Amino acid sequence: MKSESILIEDCSQTVLAINDTMEILGGKWKVLIIACLCYQSMRYSELLKKVQGISGKMLSRELKELEVNGLIERNVLATSPVSVAYKITEYGKSLKQLTQTIAEWGLQHRARILKGMRQEKV
Amino acid sequence: MKSESILIEDCSQTVLAINDTMEILGGKWKVLIIACLCYQSMRYSELLKKVQGISGKMLSRELKELEVNGLIERNVLATSPVSVAYKITEYGKSLKQLTQTIAEWGLQHRARILKGMRQEKV
DNA sequence: CAGGATCCGGATTGATACTG
DNA sequence: CAGTATCAATCCGGATCCTG
Numbered sequence: 001m002k003s004e005s006i007l008i009e010d011c012s013q014t015v016l017a018i019n020d021t022m023e024i025l026g027g028k029w030k031v032l033i034i035a036c037l038c039y040q041s042m043r044y045s046e047l048l049k050k051v052q053g054i055s056g057k058m059l060s061r062e063l064k065e066l067e068v069n070g071l072i073e074r075n076v077l078a079t080s081p082v083s084v085a086y087k088i089t090e091y092g093k094s095l096k097q098l099t100q101t102i103a104e105w106g107l108q109h110r111a112r113i114l115k116g117m118r119q120e121k122v
Numbered sequence: 123m124k125s126e127s128i129l130i131e132d133c134s135q136t137v138l139a140i141n142d143t144m145e146i147l148g149g150k151w152k153v154l155i156i157a158c159l160c161y162q163s164m165r166y167s168e169l170l171k172k173v174q175g176i177s178g179k180m181l182s183r184e185l186k187e188l189e190v191n192g193l194i195e196r197n198v199l200a201t202s203p204v205s206v207a208y209k210i211t212e213y214g215k216s217l218k219q220l221t222q223t224i225a226e227w228g229l230q231h232r233a234r235i236l237k238g239m240r241q242e243k244v
Numbered sequence: 245c246a247g248g249a250t251c252c253g254g255a256t257t258g259a260t261a262c263t264g
Numbered sequence: 265c266a267g268t269a270t271c272a273a274t275c276c277g278g279a280t281c282c283t284g
Binding site for chain 1: 130133134135136137138139140141142143144146148150153154157158161162172173174213216217219220221222223224225226227228229230231232234
């Protein structure tokens, strides 16, 4: 019941809210793509390298969905063979905190694993 | 190499870190389950109701994985027909921030949609 | 280079029935 | 109540080929 950040007090509300987010960011790749684009705009081929393991098909599919949802912007550049730059929108930037939180937890988790999981304070 | 909050400066590092998190929280349900259990311990049947849409099979499977990863704890209660209480562990609580961030974004997103998406500041 | 179309195997998940 | 087992449908996603 804090004010500040909207903090939801009800569990059911939280479930609904999380589902909403999931609908947009669900799947295996969207968060990764957003995270990358939060660092800098990239072209298709660059993303293909950065987002480890994604296939071309998946990448274009996910990019399209993100674009539809207004999280990223697509710009075709009139270069020699044609290149396409993807950049995050202002709205998309609202996800930066989220991606960072996820990444940070991942780091901490890894650190914990490497430490051999000592001090299990369960 | 900052101290404080580990803030990752490299995009590739972020991708790896996010993948680590995904391995633990991937799928459609784990975040929801964790979020619920962050509010209070619950029994199987309670979770089944709270986590809208999940099937019994999925619920028990996900719970098992979360338990293996040390995020939740399972306690069989010697009640009449037998009930099982699930509670979050200390380690699991480290995900609370994450679930809240996700939920808050979902709320904001919904608010934005309802507003008819005015002021598209793209 | 960007990305659509197609084919296809494997992973996910739901329904249902069953157990302790 | 808290699961497990089985079957079947679906979806995910990779490989490959093709276009502009």
